[in-house]
Amino acid sequence: MRKTVTDTTLDTAMTQARSKTLPWKRIGLFAAGMLALLIIPILIGNQFVSHIFVTIFIFAGLSTAWNIVGGYAGQLSLGHAIFYGIGAYAGIILMNLGISPWLGMFVGAAVSMVVAVAISYPCFRLRGPFFSLATIAFLEVFRVLALHFRELTGGATGLMIPLKFGWEWMVFRDRTPGLLIAFGMLMVALGVAWWIRSHRLGFYLVATRERESAAQAAGVSTVKVRLIAVAASAALTAMIGTFHAMYLTFIDPSSVFSLTTSIQIAMFALIGGIGTIFGPLVGALFLVPLSELARGWLGAQALGLHGFVYGIVLVLVVLFMPNGIVGLTGRFFNGKNDEKKAQAAPIAAAARASRPPIGNDILVVDHLDKHFGGLHVTRDVSLTLKEGEILGLIGPNGAGKTTVFNMISGFLKPSSGTVKVRAADGSMMMPVTPGDFAAIGVGRTFQIVQPFAAMTVEENIMVGAFHRHSDVREAREVARETAHRMGLGHYLDAEARGLTIGGLKRLEVARVMAMKPRILLLDEVMAGINQADVRRAIDLMLSIRDTGVSIIAIEHVMQAVMSLSDRVIVLSSGQIIAEGKTQDVVRDKQVIEAYLGKDFVHAEA
Template identity: 60%
Template sequence: MMPPILNPRVYIGLLALSAILWLPLALQSSFVYHLAIQVCVFAGLATAWNIVGGFAGQLSLGHAVFYGIGSYSAGLLVAKFGISPWIGMFAGAAVSSVVALLIAYPTLRLRGPFFSLATIAFLEVVRLLVTHFEGWTGGSAGLNVPLQIGLPWMIFREKWAYLLVAFGFFAVTLLVAWLIRRSRFGFYLIAVREREDAARAVGVNAVRAKIAAAVISAVLTSLIGSFHGMYLTFLEPSAAFSLELSIQIAMFALIGGLGTVAGPVVGTVLVLPVAELARGWLSAFGNGTHGFVYGMLLVFVVLFFPRGLVGHLSQQVLRLIDRLPNGHKAKAAEPARPAVQRIATSLGQPILKAEGLHKRFGGLKATDDVSLTLHEGEILGVIGPNGAGKTTVFNQLSGFIRPDQGTVTVRTGVDWSSPRSPETFARAGVGRTFQIVQPFAGLSVMENIMLGAFMHTRLRSEAEAVAREVAHLTDLTALLDTEARSLTVGGMKRLEVARALATRPRVLLLDEVLAGLNPSDVARAIEMIKRIRDSGVSVLMIEHLMQATMALSDRIVVINVGKVLREGKPADVVNDPAVIEAYLGKGYTHAQAA
């Protein structure tokens, strides 16, 4: 893969960004300087917001609280104590990080709009506090920043100096967002945004990732707010802690493309100058006419570019760039090699135990004293009629449901551990798939598999190498650059298996991995499962396709009405009258006897 610094897309992007600097210098217009500074500030704010709102998918509608904290912290320290805003902005960033933690820690453990509502509530509370303490903040009348000219005070006579500083803040924010997007942390955020359960199944601590994104976003927003407050030289609660400002920066990211690095910048560059010009040209028609421009642009993008401008146009732009000399070329296929070396283990030792599992949902007893054991090098089939409790048992074996009674233990080396959550099960060596496939649809096949590989490495290059090896094992090598949403059902099923295998599990739980496949995909999946077992991974599979289950399984466990009905060799289980009755009813048994 081409190093990022050699990619022509990088140079084209840097050239486009440099226009924010050279265009005002060429025109020498105060209004153009002001417009360029505003573009840098709001592009930086939108990029910072995009880390939590786009990458992590957590809608922060009161994000201006961090902007206001940053601007007031720097302004108050200058006005009251004569401390440079270059120091004050870090004090504001520290306060913002604490506030972000207070908001995110309780709310991001829940699913729903709680984080969004909490940010709005904090925004209003802080605005009222700033208005109330008039002796310190100036109250609703606002606070004038002392006009001390010079770099230490972040106040200049020349507009170009402001522009350089604003561009510096913007460039740092953009660099942080770019580094996050390419890192393991960025992959984790996108995984949590798209499918949190699937992310937890590959070892991602979803709560910790979301909280970290909220804190990083708050710190960057606060730093930019400190500079902008010094640039305006006047701080007012209704402007600094404004819900309108929060919505505005979120809208720039939405128009450009949520979850992309360039999206917030493109949205700001396209919308902000138009709105500012509309504010000047159309002000005679009524105050707030520029808001009409925002609204019309937003409606247009939502209707015709639902993935944002960057998300919609990126494929066409990439095709154009790839035609350039030294553009991105598809990597030649590497010679096939074994994805996983066979692990030398003494077969037959227990590796996963479930003992006395009980689980109730209200008055329904889903599992009733279920116990089973999986051995090394074994394929254990779990079968039973619909509604028997198989999926509930499966979810208890992977940490997604905690049993009311009983334990699930995993052998790690010579010791046994009792994981308590999906991510700790994954780190203990238990991988799983889902009955309804849960690919990360916006990512490529390569990136989906890399998410599993990141559990054991932080390096992107190592994760890519693991992804290629696992793709060979699961017949996905030819599809590595394909978006996951474009795969067939069979491809998605294999992709889930590949993602789980990339975590290097010793136990693989397969939940109806053959369901819905055509005969050729079934045959391919059966061979894949055999290869997985031969690589040293023990397999526990729930399956309704009886012929395949009987052919693959070393042992069968039958579950009916939440209990273990029968356990043994496939030939013994399939001929057991109790099993036949559970599947076909008493009438069939009586007819056979007659």
């Protein structure tokens, strides 16, 4: 019952981001809500109320910025106070030099971006808790360094802002301008978050988070997109940090480079709804007043009370509503999606064009060896794929077929041997990374399907389509067209994780087809689909071949192997044991033995 909950995280953000044709009603509602947030404190005109709202805006903004990395990219940073602190110090230090924080803000942002990229690049190799631990360690380093370099930071005594009032200095006697600035910053953060989420970058980030290997296969430069996200997030965080320092008028290393602040920033996003656009705002709206009021009413007696409440709420939210408050309402409104998990429609009958002749070598594999320690998985595998050809790769389970695929798509580095691919311009290249392979036009599917579970069918295919179309609308067009071809047309809005195995296999093919590859590597795409569909799938493969795509297919369904392949290669225990025309190969003694055992050969002889 717990298994699936975390996956719905994106429900609402998805629905919102998906609709380029954003309903006007929703926009109106949003504008009215935001305006109310701004007007209420101004109308009340009470210092304390204004303070609460400024705090809400600031933390909602910080949390929204964090969410770009922590939510969309799934990199759980607990060191975001670093950027907040850099912004704060940049603002005050420059102000002491007579430079306006409006400028200082951008200096802080620029420094933060550099720091963020430098810190994150090596840390992306770390998973889950290790990434979090590394960010905490960096935060500690910054705090200690800030304490150490007294000339710059004032050390433990901290820094006070010079008393210069007015818009120019971002410092006011009155609360209202502060409210306006904090609100403006929140709007900027929301705007950036919304923009990222609704463009290719956002799709790439979520895809990378969901299945890094599948994203790479779709041509996503997973490191680059995450670095962009981190840089944007850090810059926003620093800018808000600058303003907050002006608002507080005093900073010191332990209060700005603080783990508690880092945790709070992340906490608001989680409680509101991690990975959603409005989750962080909702989280801050709920929690900030709670703690500020508790502090206001109970005063010093309640030292620790608000932190205690935060902690308990966080644990409860994680346990009982891991999608946060927004997730809860999202599930309520989008409930209907979950019921749509029927079998996919038949694969569309494919119109066959005339077959182009088989051309030059397009993929040349020489002497591939792979061993893990002493265990040889493949030995001396050499094969050649020609343009417009379908090559069948068969062999018993565990023969090393998928390992070969991993090596000819950049996912596994061969222990020795080479893989050459002919580029579109005719030259032979030696791609290395999955990104290189994707760029040169090699598309692959995974035997164990790798859907982006939290995305819809359409969005899954769009990730493939973005490989050739950077525009969201174009990518959506291509995705829809591909989905219809693959018989997934009715399920565009269904979440990928609701599909049957057969549906997921098709999704896998649809995603790679949307990339418009020149070479297609298909790993057991027929497994688990019914007999009628096998026939249609065969026709579809043939029609893909007729458009000039070269295919290598690992397949167990013999019917498919027989009618598809121009040639067949048989792999057994990591070695090629037979190669040639399909009909000849299946009669080969060695092949029958590999599949059925020696006894069988004797018994039938």
